[in-house]
Amino acid sequence: MLNILVPMLYLFPLVLAYVGPKNFGFGVPILVYAGLSIGAMGVLLWMVAMWSLGSSLAVLPGTDHLVTQGVYRVFRHPIYIGIVLTLSGLFVACGSIPCLVYVFVVVIPLNIFRARAEEKVLLEQLGSAYQQYKDSTLC
Numbered sequence: 001m002l003n004i005l006v007p008m009l010y011l012f013p014l015v016l017a018y019v020g021p022k023n024f025g026f027g028v029p030i031l032v033y034a035g036l037s038i039g040a041m042g043v044l045l046w047m048v049a050m051w052s053l054g055s056s057l058a059v060l061p062g063t064d065h066l067v068t069q070g071v072y073r074v075f076r077h078p079i080y081i082g083i084v085l086t087l088s089g090l091f092v093a094c095g096s097i098p099c100l101v102y103v104f105v106v107v108i109p110l111n112i113f114r115a116r117a118e119e120k121v122l123l124e125q126l127g128s129a130y131q132q133y134k135d136s137t138l139c
Contacts, residue, residue, distance in 0.1 A: 006110070006114075009106060009107070009110060010083060010087070010107065012102070013087060013091065013096075013099040013102040013103065013106075013107070014087075014090075016096070016098060016099055016102070017090065017091055017094045017096045017099045020096060020098065020099070022094050022095055022096065023094075023095035023096075024093065024094060024095050025092070025093060025095055026092075026095040027095070031092055031093070031095070032093045033093075034089075034092065034093075035088075035089045035090065035091070035092030035093030035094075036089060036090075036093045037089065038085055038088060038089030038092065039085065039086050039087075039088075039089025039090045039093065040089070041085055041089070042081075042082045042083070042084070042085025042086030042087070042088070042089055043082065043086050044082075045071065045078050045081060045082035045085065046078070046079055046082025046083060046086060047082075048070060048071050048078070049070070049071050049072070049075075049078035049079045049082060050079060051070070052067060052069060052070030052071055052072055052078075053067055053072075053079075054067075063122065063125065063126075064125075066122075066126055066129055066130060066133055068133060072137075073137070074137060074138060075137060075138050075139060076115070076119070076133070076134060076137045076138070076139060077111070077115045077118075077139055080111035080114065080115055081139065083107065083111065084103065084107060084108060084111060087099070087103050087107060088100065088103050091103065115139075119134065
């Protein structure tokens with residue numbers, strides 16, 4: 001069920017932004033470009049993070065080894081950071097207040113919940129190796 005629900009929660013604001021009224025850049029043209037730039041960086045981070053995980057990429061938390069290469073050298077949760085940057089940038093570019101509210105009320109808390117659940121499982125599975133990794137990286 002979570003395999004379907006979680007992606008749908010990311011898809012909903014995209015559909016809302018597509019069908020809803022648009023006030024590109026909230027009437028400030030530079031915000032369109034800034035938002036698109038932030039969104040592009042988010043997509044790039046998201047894709048690089050998924051590529052870095054390779055065969056360790058999974059919907060449910062758990063692994064038999066720790067991935068610490070690529071963007072995972074710096075960030076523990078680059079996919080979630082990428083998702084938030086992508087959606088936020090897009091919605092700033094579109095000038096969509098309801099979608100930005102959705103990111104702050106649903107997407108960010110969902111990502112925090114998922115990150116904490118993953119970290120709990122990884123600490124149980126990998127112990128001190130994961131704790132050392134956690135201590136040496138950003139969110």
